[in-house]
Amino acid sequence: MGISRRQLCGLLPFLALGLNADETRISSMAADFKELPVEKADNGAEFRRLVMGKGYNAVPMEIHETILPAGGAPHPAHRHPGDELFFIMKGTVEVTINGKSYKLGPGGAAYAAGGDEHGIRNAGNEPAQYFVATIGPEAT
Numbered sequence: 001m002g003i004s005r006r007q008l009c010g011l012l013p014f015l016a017l018g019l020n021a022d023e024t025r026i027s028s029m030a031a032d033f034k035e036l037p038v039e040k041a042d043n044g045a046e047f048r049r050l051v052m053g054k055g056y057n058a059v060p061m062e063i064h065e066t067i068l069p070a071g072g073a074p075h076p077a078h079r080h081p082g083d084e085l086f087f088i089m090k091g092t093v094e095v096t097i098n099g100k101s102y103k104l105g106p107g108g109a110a111y112a113a114g115g116d117e118h119g120i121r122n123a124g125n126e127p128a129q130y131f132v133a134t135i136g137p138e139a140t
Helices: 005-019
Strands: 044-053 060-068 084-090 094-096 100-104 107-112 116-121 128-135
Touching: 044 084, 060 116, 094 107, 100 107, 107 116
Parallel strands: none
Antiparallel strands: 044 060, 060 128, 084 107, 084 128, 094 100, 094 116
16 A cells, blocks of 8 residues: 555654754753752852753753852843743742742742743842743753
């Protein structure tokens, strides 16, 4: 039994997926944060990257831990096309999304949709620890 041109054309999108397989796809992993390299910023912030690359359907993704000193911020409020999620573990942070501020403590979370102006700063008197997951353009 042969394959018709119509059936072949119907298969082209699926064949293209295989041809575009990306070697930067993030592999499954587990890590003890004490063993991950620490990047230190001039403002005293510390970062530990968990993953960076492409996830499902080749969408860029980056996940890291940040520890901010009291009153610190990783950078000014900004915009980018990718979505960003924050998960607060320790301390108190102030997350600003499109000019509206939210104070969050341990167990708090925030989501900034791509294109929305957002920022985060430590609003407490002790170090704040949180995780960031960026999904989409500018994540890698």
